[in-house]
Amino acid sequence: MSFDLLFDPLFRVPFVTGLLLAGLLPLLGMYLRLRNEWLAALAFAQMASAGALLAMVFDWPMVAGGVLAALLAALLKGLAARAGANAYALMMLLAWAGGVLLVANHPLAEQAGHALFDGQLYFTGEGHLVAAALVCAVVLPLLAWLSRPLLLGRFFPAFYRARGRDERPRLMLFDLLAGLAVALATVSLGVMAAFALVFVPPLIAYRSGSSWRAGLVWSALIGMGGYSCAFVASLGFDQPFGPVCALLMVMLFVISSVKYSRM
Amino acid sequence: MADDFLLRVNGLVAGYAAPVAGPLSFALHRGEILGLAGPNGAGKSTLLKALWGGVKVFEGQVEKVPDLQISHQAQGFDDLRGVPLTGRELLSLTGATADGLPSWLAERLDRRLDRLSGGQLQFLRLWACLTAPADLILLDEPTNNLDRAGVAYLIDWLAHAHADQGIIIVSHDHGLIDEVCTRVVEVGA
Numbered sequence: 230m231s232f233d234l235l236f237d238p239l240f241r242v243p244f245v246t247g248l249l250l251a252g253l254l255p256l257l258g259m260y261l262r263l264r265n266e267w268l269a270a271l272a273f274a275q276m277a278s279a280g281a282l283l284a285m286v287f288d289w290p291m292v293a294g295g296v297l298a299a300l301l302a303a304l305l306k307g308l309a310a311r312a313g314a315n316a317y318a319l320m321m322l323l324a325w326a327g328g329v330l331l332v333a334n335h336p337l338a339e340q341a342g343h344a345l346f347d348g349q350l351y352f353t354g355e356g357h358l359v360a361a362a363l364v365c366a367v368v369l370p371l372l373a374w375l376s377r378p379l380l381l382g383r384f385f386p387a388f389y390r391a392r393g394r395d396e397r398p399r400l401m402l403f404d405l406l407a408g409l410a411v412a413l414a415t416v417s418l419g420v421m422a423a424f425a426l427v428f429v430p431p432l433i434a435y436r437s438g439s440s441w442r443a444g445l446v447w448s449a450l451i452g453m454g455g456y457s458c459a460f461v462a463s464l465g466f467d468q469p470f471g472p473v474c475a476l477l478m479v480m481l482f483v484i485s486s487v488k489y490s491r492m
Numbered sequence: 493m494a495d496d497f498l499l500r501v502n503g504l505v506a507g508y509a510a511p512v513a514g515p516l517s518f519a520l521h522r523g524e525i526l527g528l529a530g531p532n533g534a535g536k537s538t539l540l541k542a543l544w545g546g547v548k549v550f551e552g553q554v555e556k557v558p559d560l561q562i563s564h565q566a567q568g569f570d571d572l573r574g575v576p577l578t579g580r581e582l583l584s585l586t587g588a589t590a591d592g593l594p595s596w597l598a599e600r601l602d603r604r605l606d607r608l609s610g611g612q613l614q615f616l617r618l619w620a621c622l623t624a625p626a627d628l629i630l631l632d633e634p635t636n637n638l639d640r641a642g643v644a645y646l647i648d649w650l651a652h653a654h655a656d657q658g659i660i661i662v663s664h665d666h667g668l669i670d671e672v673c674t675r676v677v678e679v680g681a
Binding site: 392437 | 544562582
């Protein structure tokens with residue numbers, strides 16, 4: 230066990246990259262949960278993983294492959310809105326099958342496949358950091374703009390249509406933003422950690438938030454706090470980041486549940 | 493009166509895969525509260541939705557003034573348990589005002605929705621539609637799940653003049669229809 234690596238400048242860029250995404254993913258997760266679409270995050274992550282693997286096989290940038298595949302998934306999800314969870318399950322099956330076949334038939338894909346699932350955070354570079362900062366800069370203001378339509382879609386589904394306005398372009402924009410952020414997180418943090426950060430902090434914040442705004446703040450803080458602990462623990466104990474992050478998130482949920490049930 | 497025209501419905505037949513309601517004809521002007529009455533299954537709620545395009549129109553026309561803003565309070569409850577939204581945040585979504593809320597609800601506005609009683613929550617949802625900026629308010633069984641205090645407050649609110657708006661109410665509650673509606677149209681009679 231060694232924590233000396235924590236102070237190595239080599240790990241600053243990966244840490245900051247992950248921290249940005251750990252603050253952003255829970256915010257998207259709050260709205261995905263609001264729409265009962267949290268499973269979509271896993272579908273986006275799996276599609277991004279398969280897309281990144283496919284890109285690697287063709288010697289293209291993995292980030293680009295992952296992002297394109299997740300955006301395609303978001304587009305399909307928007308077009309097949311009525312299919313709901315069935316569409317996510319089909320996308321996951323497609324991505325799993327494609328990913329496993331690539332791993333089985335390409336010598337380099339096996340290693341990359343493991344890295345994408347476990348998380349290759351420590352190998353992220355400045356390109357990932359710039360991409361994460363850009364995604365945050367684009368997604369955060371748009372998410373603030375989309376917040377009202379997304380909440381109205383849950384509480385007053387007929388609000389816009391009764392006023393002769395079509396809410397679908399805005400909902401599709403949200404899908405694309407979620408796909409973009411989850412894809413970048415998948416190629417930076419791995420499938421497991423990306424999904425854990427989308428799913429668990431909102432799960433806790435929905436219980437403990439005293440308002441929607443407070444819930445958003447809580448979820449981002451839980452995401453960033455949990456991520457930071459996972460970063461330290463995985464470096465200190467020399468363990469892969471993804472599983473450590475997922476385990477920590479589940480532990481946070483259990484602890485918060487005990488506290489909540491005592492109140 | 494012609495300048496106050498909001499909506500004219502002529503021979504409206506509406507439904508989903510097949511027609512289930514109508515024909516219905518009426519005209520509505522600002523300041524009117526129109527009651528749609530009729531037996532269960534006559535398709536009153538379906539016709540209400542057809543006024544803004546929420547269901548398929550098979551026959552007839554709905555003629556509206558340009559840029560008509562419609563606020564529709566639909567029947568039924570989405571399960572709101574577990575969503576950390578306060579009453580004040582709910583009202584701000586539709587642009588509704590907290591002014592005029594009964595005191596038993598106004599003092600609970602900063603609580604989460606899942607900390608309110610069923611009657612309080614229903615009234616708040618109703619209020620979010622009633623006071624949202626709109627020319628035409630459509631109310632579908634507004635007294636469902638309301639407690640006695642809520643029904644009394646609703647009747648009192650509707651009874652006050654709303655000269656700039658038109659209101660259409662679907663309700664099985666004859667007391668409400670008789671007390672607040674300026675005119676009643678029978679559906680499926």
